[in-house]
Amino acid sequence: MSALLEIRDLTKRFGGLTAVNGVSFDISRGETVGLLGPNGSGKTTVLNMISGLLPASGGAIHLNGEKISGLAANRIARRGVARTFQLVRILPSLSVEDNVVAALAFGKKRLWDRAARDDALTCLERVGLQGRGSENAADLTYIDQKRLELARALAAEPSLLLLDEWLAGLNPTELRIGIDLIADLNDSGMTVFLVEHVMDAIRALCGRSVVMNAGMKIADGPTGDVLGDPGVVRAYLGDAHA
């Protein structure tokens, strides 16, 4: 069976800086894969190239065997890639419900009016925001804004969900809820690719992890093995600990 996502020799240069340098890996359907690495290692840049926010300087990305690198973000979204952002991005002037309708009305489902509202309510319920649809999105607390962003991503019924540090900044109780939520998504068959620094979450959720350092892939395998890899420990903690 071919992989859902195939990344080959992916490269991103910003002027003289090579932020991502010849990275290759696959993600199979139904997997939850973690993308780890110290700050500045190029993780978010990889995510941005997959979702089409940034064009790749080299290499190729295929989704379901079709090339998506080079396509605009809106076209990639319609092919079934949804994401959340490192700094939460809700639509502040819209209601909570309309934030979700946004993904339903223009994504591959193209729902509108009653159908869109019904679907939006289901999505909000799924992330624990039931009964909050008419509130202003800007008035939500930080964790609820993160939930809303996830609801918007889920509304698109993506074949690939990209989460960029979605669990960052949560307190221990919220973290538990957040981990359970992602685990549920994975149980329902969704493929999830997440950038994360919270190691407990990585261990609990990701069967496999890819580790980057200075723009290059330095490890790829079962999460337990990868976290014990001397190269990975060195990247995070320096030579003395390896």
Next chain:
Amino acid sequence: MTMRLAFGFSLAAAALAALAFAPFYVGPYQVGLLIGLAGYVTLSSAWALFSGPTRYVSLATVAFFGIGAYTVAALNEILPYPLVLLAAAGVGLGIALIVGLSTLRLAGVYFVIFTFGLAELVRQLVTWYEVNVTGTLGRYIFMSFGPEEIYWQLLALMAATLFVSWCIGRSRLGLALKIIGDDEVVAAHCGIDIARTKLALFALSAVIITLVGAIQAPRWTYIEPGIVFNPTVSFLTLIMALLGGANRLWGPALGAVPLFLLFEWLSANFPDHYSIILGLLFIAIVFILPGGVLAFVERALAHSKRVTGNAERVREPGTAEARQ
């Protein structure tokens, strides 16, 4: 909901009918005022159609307005009037598409400056063409109809603009524009074709503005670039829409009516200080009512409702959350 809608439509139809009959009961000066009012309500509503939700502040209003007027001046002796209007709309659309394709990727202040520059460029080009090619500067427009007919045409365009604006506000396109105004990155990741959406609305808005210029042109009888490309038109349109609220259907109209009457009075009574007062008003509106009068009133109402509504919510949990 449908009852409310039917009531709203009946009210709007009655108001439109009253406005349509107004020229039979007032003098020529008042008809002139009505033309100005209908013109500016249409201009500011058309401006808000694109600039309201997307927050792309355009100062190109007078470029399209003047193009409309000049198309009529150039073609009124060659083509029958309906075709002249159609030609004006076509010219406006063509220029809007060219300008839109080349500039809508600009963001924030660059877009504002570009649109202002565009209006000046069009004025200079027309002046150059008239002086060097046709050998004149001004043109005469003689039409077989009077100010009443001009007023009725503008009134019809105004009603059509408000109706289109209402339809878009309830449509998928309207939501797409609001999302783009909030966050273009999110809009793209929701699957919205940002460039095409912005271009469509910019072109629609520009065509309406061009038509206002075309319909109003015969009022002047004699036009020259300095008259029909006067940048004050762009600024007035902008202030009117901002005062009423560029994100509400009736906002621009609500801003246009009092401001137009005020400017008429000011320009008659303080012709020398008129532009100073205009500038001060502009600053005051941006500082005091950044979201417009309607948004201000809605916030005040929502606040008082929240204060009185909290008690009810305790008795009936859940009802306050239900949207319909």
